[in-house]
Amino acid sequence: MTKIKMSELSPLLDDQELKELDAAASKAPVFDDDSPELTEEDLAQFKRINHAKRNKQTASIRLSEKAQIFSRSYGKGYTSFLSRLIDAALDDPQMVKNCL
DSSP: OOOOOGGSOOOOOHHHHHHHHHHHTSSSOOOSSOOOOOHHHHHHHHOOOOTTTTOOOOOOOOHHHHHHHHHHTTTTTHHHHHHHHHHHTOOOOOHHHOOO
């Protein structure tokens, strides 16, 4: 769910659209099997991500089976391990040259 203020809405919305949004804001949520009400325990399992502080980008790469087994053997956080390993290799010109 994303919350925004009415003042943050696009100025391109017409009066009818604004009235519909006002009406929707006063309605209670409807929960069903596809969208059940979450308990405090359910909500505690979510992790807040602050994208403003995020300095990593997601990328897909193909790894050999050996590289997958090796990196996953380090357990949780293995993708951070791979990121640091790649950074270290990129800082070594000879390593870069050997891998070309």
